[in-house]
Amino acid sequence: MASLKVLSSLKSAVKVLRVGAVSAVLTGSLVSNIASAEKLGWPEKEELKFGFIKLTDMAPLAVAYEKGYFEDEGLYVTIEAQANWKVLLDRVIDGQLDGAHMLAGQPLGATIGYGTKADIITAFSMDLNGNAITVSNDIWKEMKKHVPHEDGKPVHPIKADALKPVVDDFKSKGKPFNMGMVFPVSTHNYELRYWLAAGGIHPGYYASLEGAVKGISTDTKGLLDADALLSVTPPPQMPATMEAGTIYGYCVGEPWNQQAVFKGIGVPVVTDYEIWKDNPEKVFGVSKTWAEKYPNTHIRVVKAMIRAAMWLDENNNANRPEAVKILSKSQYVGADYEVIANSMTGTFEYEKGDKRSVPDFNVFFRYNATYPFYSDAIWYLTQMRRWGQISEPKSDEWYKDIAKQVYRPDIYAQAAKSLIAEGKAKASEFPEFATESGFKPAQKHFIDNIVYDGTQPNAYLEKFTIGLKSDSKI
Amino acid sequence: MFKQQAVPMIFSQVKQIRIPSINNILRAAALPLIGLVIFLGLWSVMAKNIDTSLGQFPGPIAVWEQATTLIDEHNAQMDKADVFYTRQEERNAARVAQDPTYEPKIRAFTGAPTFFEQIWTSLYTVLVGFVVASLIAIPIGIICGLSKNAYTAINPLIQLFKPVSPLAWLPLVTMVVSAVYVTSDPMFSKSFITSAVTVSLCCLWPTLINTAVGVSSIESDLINVSKVLRLNALSHVTKIVLPSSIPAIFTGLRLSLGIGWMVLIAAEMLAQNPGLGKFVWDEFQNGSSESLARIMVAVLTIGVIGFILDRLMLMLQKQVSWDKSAVLR
Amino acid sequence: MSNKHHLELTQVGIDFPTPKGPFTALQNVNLRIDKGEFISLIGHSGCGKSTVLNIVAGLYQATNGGVILDNQEVNEPGPERAVVFQNHSLLPWLSAYKNVELAVKQTPNGRSKKEMKEWVEHNLELVHMSHAADKLPAEISGGMKQRVGIARALAMEPKVLLMDEPFGALDALTRAHLQDSVMEIHAELGNTVIMITHDVDEAVLLSDRIVMMTNGPAATIGEILPIELARPRNRIELADNPEYNHYRHEVLKFLYEKQRKVESVDEHRKKLAKHNKASSKGASVA
Numbered sequence A: 001m002a003s004l005k006v007l008s009s010l011k012s013a014v015k016v017l018r019v020g021a022v023s024a025v026l027t028g029s030l031v032s033n034i035a036s037a038e039k040l041g042w043p044e045k046e047e048l049k050f051g052f053i054k055l056t057d058m059a060p061l062a063v064a065y066e067k068g069y070f071e072d073e074g075l076y077v078t079i080e081a082q083a084n085w086k087v088l089l090d091r092v093i094d095g096q097l098d099g100a101h102m103l104a105g106q107p108l109g110a111t112i113g114y115g116t117k118a119d120i121i122t123a124f125s126m127d128l129n130g131n132a133i134t135v136s137n138d139i140w141k142e143m144k145k146h147v148p149h150e151d152g153k154p155v156h157p158i159k160a161d162a163l164k165p166v167v168d169d170f171k172s173k174g175k176p177f178n179m180g181m182v183f184p185v186s187t188h189n190y191e192l193r194y195w196l197a198a199g200g201i202h203p204g205y206y207a208s209l210e211g212a213v214k215g216i217s218t219d220t221k222g223l224l225d226a227d228a229l230l231s232v233t234p235p236p237q238m239p240a241t242m243e244a245g246t247i248y249g250y251c252v253g254e255p256w257n258q259q260a261v262f263k264g265i266g267v268p269v270v271t272d273y274e275i276w277k278d279n280p281e282k283v284f285g286v287s288k289t290w291a292e293k294y295p296n297t298h299i300r301v302v303k304a305m306i307r308a309a310m311w312l313d314e315n316n317n318a319n320r321p322e323a324v325k326i327l328s329k330s331q332y333v334g335a336d337y338e339v340i341a342n343s344m345t346g347t348f349e350y351e352k353g354d355k356r357s358v359p360d361f362n363v364f365f366r367y368n369a370t371y372p373f374y375s376d377a378i379w380y381l382t383q384m385r386r387w388g389q390i391s392e393p394k395s396d397e398w399y400k401d402i403a404k405q406v407y408r409p410d411i412y413a414q415a416a417k418s419l420i421a422e423g424k425a426k427a428s429e430f431p432e433f434a435t436e437s438g439f440k441p442a443q444k445h446f447i448d449n450i451v452y453d454g455t456q457p458n459a460y461l462e463k464f465t466i467g468l469k470s471d472s473k474i
Numbered sequence B: 001m002f003k004q005q006a007v008p009m010i011f012s013q014v015k016q017i018r019i020p021s022i023n024n025i026l027r028a029a030a031l032p033l034i035g036l037v038i039f040l041g042l043w044s045v046m047a048k049n050i051d052t053s054l055g056q057f058p059g060p061i062a063v064w065e066q067a068t069t070l071i072d073e074h075n076a077q078m079d080k081a082d083v084f085y086t087r088q089e090e091r092n093a094a095r096v097a098q099d100p101t102y103e104p105k106i107r108a109f110t111g112a113p114t115f116f117e118q119i120w121t122s123l124y125t126v127l128v129g130f131v132v133a134s135l136i137a138i139p140i141g142i143i144c145g146l147s148k149n150a151y152t153a154i155n156p157l158i159q160l161f162k163p164v165s166p167l168a169w170l171p172l173v174t175m176v177v178s179a180v181y182v183t184s185d186p187m188f189s190k191s192f193i194t195s196a197v198t199v200s201l202c203c204l205w206p207t208l209i210n211t212a213v214g215v216s217s218i219e220s221d222l223i224n225v226s227k228v229l230r231l232n233a234l235s236h237v238t239k240i241v242l243p244s245s246i247p248a249i250f251t252g253l254r255l256s257l258g259i260g261w262m263v264l265i266a267a268e269m270l271a272q273n274p275g276l277g278k279f280v281w282d283e284f285q286n287g288s289s290e291s292l293a294r295i296m297v298a299v300l301t302i303g304v305i306g307f308i309l310d311r312l313m314l315m316l317q318k319q320v321s322w323d324k325s326a327v328l329r
Numbered sequence C: 001m002s003n004k005h006h007l008e009l010t011q012v013g014i015d016f017p018t019p020k021g022p023f024t025a026l027q028n029v030n031l032r033i034d035k036g037e038f039i040s041l042i043g044h045s046g047c048g049k050s051t052v053l054n055i056v057a058g059l060y061q062a063t064n065g066g067v068i069l070d071n072q073e074v075n076e077p078g079p080e081r082a083v084v085f086q087n088h089s090l091l092p093w094l095s096a097y098k099n100v101e102l103a104v105k106q107t108p109n110g111r112s113k114k115e116m117k118e119w120v121e122h123n124l125e126l127v128h129m130s131h132a133a134d135k136l137p138a139e140i141s142g143g144m145k146q147r148v149g150i151a152r153a154l155a156m157e158p159k160v161l162l163m164d165e166p167f168g169a170l171d172a173l174t175r176a177h178l179q180d181s182v183m184e185i186h187a188e189l190g191n192t193v194i195m196i197t198h199d200v201d202e203a204v205l206l207s208d209r210i211v212m213m214t215n216g217p218a219a220t221i222g223e224i225l226p227i228e229l230a231r232p233r234n235r236i237e238l239a240d241n242p243e244y245n246h247y248r249h250e251v252l253k254f255l256y257e258k259q260r261k262v263e264s265v266d267e268h269r270k271k272l273a274k275h276n277k278a279s280s281k282g283a284s285v286a
Helices: A006-017 A028-037 A056-066 A085-093 A105-112 A137-144 A164-172 A187-198 A235-243 A256-263 A288-293 A295-317 A320-327 A337-344 A374-386 A396-406 A409-422 A457-462 B002-006 B010-049 B060-098 B115-146 B148-161 B166-180 B190-216 B220-228 B233-271 B276-286 B291-320 C049-057 C096-106 C113-126 C142-155 C172-189 C200-206 C235-239 C242-258 C265-283
Strands: A047-052 A076-081 A099-103 A120-125 A131-136 A177-181 A228-232 A249-253 A266-271 A282-287 A347-349 A355-357 C007-018 C021-033 C038-042 C064-069 C081-084 C160-164 C192-197 C209-213 C221-226
Touching: A047 A056, A047 A085, A056 A076, A056 A099, A056 A282, A056 A295, A056 A320, A056 A337, A085 A099, A085 A105, A085 A120, A085 A282, A099 A105, A105 A120, A105 A187, A105 A282, A105 A374, A105 A396, A120 A288, A120 A295, A120 A396, A120 A409, A131 A137, A131 A187, A131 A235, A131 A256, A137 A164, A137 A266, A164 A177, A177 A187, A177 A235, A187 A228, A187 A249, A187 A374, A235 A249, A235 A256, A235 B276, A249 A256, A256 A266, A256 A337, A256 A347, A266 A347, A282 A288, A282 A295, A288 A295, A295 A320, A295 A409, A320 A337, A337 A347, A374 A396, A374 A457, A396 A457, B010 B060, B060 B115, B060 B291, B115 B148, B115 B190, B115 B233, B115 B276, B115 B291, B148 B190, B166 B190, B166 B233, B190 B233, B220 B233, B220 C081, B233 B276, B233 B291, B276 B291, C007 C049, C021 C049, C021 C064, C021 C221, C038 C049, C038 C200, C049 C081, C049 C160, C049 C192, C081 C142, C096 C113, C096 C142, C113 C142, C142 C160, C142 C172, C172 C200, C172 C235, C192 C200, C200 C242, C209 C242, C221 C242
Parallel strands: A047 A076, A047 A099, A177 A228, A177 A249, C038 C192, C038 C209, C081 C160, C160 C192
Antiparallel strands: A099 A282, A120 A282, A131 A249, A131 A266, A347 A355, C007 C021, C007 C064, C209 C221
């Protein structure tokens, strides 16, 4: 105990007060950083606190901190794990957090008033893919009978068709088939619903109980007509909840699917890469008032995170092992190195021993992963409409307006240009900002082969067998 | 007996006292030690037989290892903090060179709080919450004890709020604090206020009730003494009421501090406010192979601190209590 | 003595509210007391002796009639009517000295700090307690505590000293010592004293008049017995004094013939137990 550096913590406190006694030794790189920063303007707020949930896709935050990218921007950032997505969002709204690692649906949901009403915006998309659906060992045993095999191994992607007989069996016995997802507006909710519905299992509608906001449901359960009952569990608790038998499966980000494999309590059956190839996942959200008050700070935060994302994908994922080491620290994700490494380094283990190569399981930068595309926002809005969270029909214009309110590629562009000017990034690594519409071309790679075109949300909704159509009401 | 001891027959006294005292010391030291050894033995045997999905339940050795790891981590973090401050000074200097109007300032280290910093946060929070609660509860308790009417008026409220779990208060406190506590340059963080207020809310009742009971059960003769002496209200409280209810007040205070400490850990876990509770929760969420051992370190630390807090209160109680004959434990 | 009496109780009566309606505890108590007189109140338990004392002390308010002390009506407690309580009632957290000092500080008489100190010491001296001035009540015996209690009362320089069974909780030897002390002090200071007692010998030995109370409810004064024994009185000499024995006899006759109290066995036991407890408490630290 004597070796405890309690004294040095006191010392550091004293240092905070000791202003001005500055060493004259300066490194050249520091000077050049600051020279180029002049064009952008100094940050209005230098001490920031960002929240995150213990998931591997928070990596850009951890890397930007550990690699000093935040400090390079003159930002002194504290990164703090949060209990669940609700707490995280509330803290961003009430200002305890300056920004946070968020579900893509959270800024959108908050803006339209589903759940908590607040203006949250995002100028940075944190990653593509990274989720999977896991079922418990017992369910897998039943499911496996209906999965086609090749060379003794199941053929992927596994569709929910294989799960349907299991769910039907539960239904005939009058037992509820419970599954976990992480939040009503989470990617996981929509992905799980997408996968289930594609296999003919109804995941349930959100009842049209209008609250303060017209046309937006206040139901957060979404159990109407459901074959599979989905409920909310915070990501890190997923394995424990399934182990306890409360749920039979879940959709969650990493490392909580690989954790189930390591613990031997469940089997991941499908990754979201297989449900929708290169789907947008988390975003970095801040409140709109915050962004308006501290514009330079916001741009600098985005700059640091773009650099972190670049570092994560650099040289064909060469830095991933180092990233895993950072993430396995207890203040970040904190799971064992092996568990995090499984998915972060380009592989994914389904059944124990069935490790397959999925190089794009976690994408942080390539394919313009960090750019906030309007079409990504609109996809989430279509899913909110599909399942009744948006209880009234909305026009295509409405979808575009909301997307433009929440997704802010303009801020992203300023950050990227600043990086290009500083020589830290090449223009070729970004979309052509002058011409970029924010809409990706029609995307085909969904598990049910339905094509998504972000410019026509209502037409897209018409294509689903299960789900509300553009003009239907519950 | 008293007089005998006062007699300066030192030798006979030593002879009389030494033999039983050695015995006593042996007993006082050996029995708890035996208890501890049995506990450690049972613990390690049981731990080997409990397999969780995070691996074997940590035995004493694994926990000890994690305790040293936590110390190492703390030291490493402190080193990192030193580097952080030097780097910051360099950055500040560079910026001043660029922008002479800039007034450099040193910002606090941004790294994650270590286990020991979390302990400190928890201790600080519980003490603030406890002191605030006591400052409210003792005067109200005195008023309730003195005036039957005040007691009748307040008692239903006490009975209503006393059994409310801190975890039920927490969401309300959180929302109220964030709505009411709005300053541009907060002296305390919101999470600190939330935790401290929650602790206060739960610390209030034992002190309040015990104070009221202590005050209302003052010997009627003492009250008559006060009347005959025509003590005014203030002297009555300070000269008669307070001293005579000190034992009851301290009973309440000790209960309160114990409850406050438990509540704080729970509140920190639930609200994710900094402190030992958050440490436990974070480790639980991490689900790494070391998590359980680290949680055990925290559990033992929480217990030891709770014990020490109670002993400190006991020492204080012995200091201020006039009834030296009372057995305090 | 003058026509105006020092302390007058006129038609004093008191009702206590009970759920069944008011209960009359005392009725028509009339008593005139001269300055310097030593009065004992004697009677069976529950006869309202303590109530009379408390009314004089101002701790109770009479429902009927009233008390006049030196031409002033008594309606609240005050240091000019100091009380010596049955169980000493010293503040346990204050030393003997501090207990007396508290009383001195509360009696306004323009003493300087030094005079105040001397006055406290003087009163402790009076009850032979100077040697234990710095002891806490818990560190001294029951008799010593009662001495300090008396010192505290005397230190207030009361016009009337009210003693509520002051020696009830003490063993016989200690009691005798204290009785002698009280006689000495009374001889020296000449205070007016009203003392409640259960003890016939004590009453006869100390008093100028013994006021004998009838049994309650609606208790009142039965007889008043003047004790015309010369002072100073000596308990050993008086033991064989026929006059003394006559007075003793008179009191006993009043108590056990005229006002015989029928107690159930249960009640008696309870009282015994209570008494034993009280005396053991008082004597335990001796």
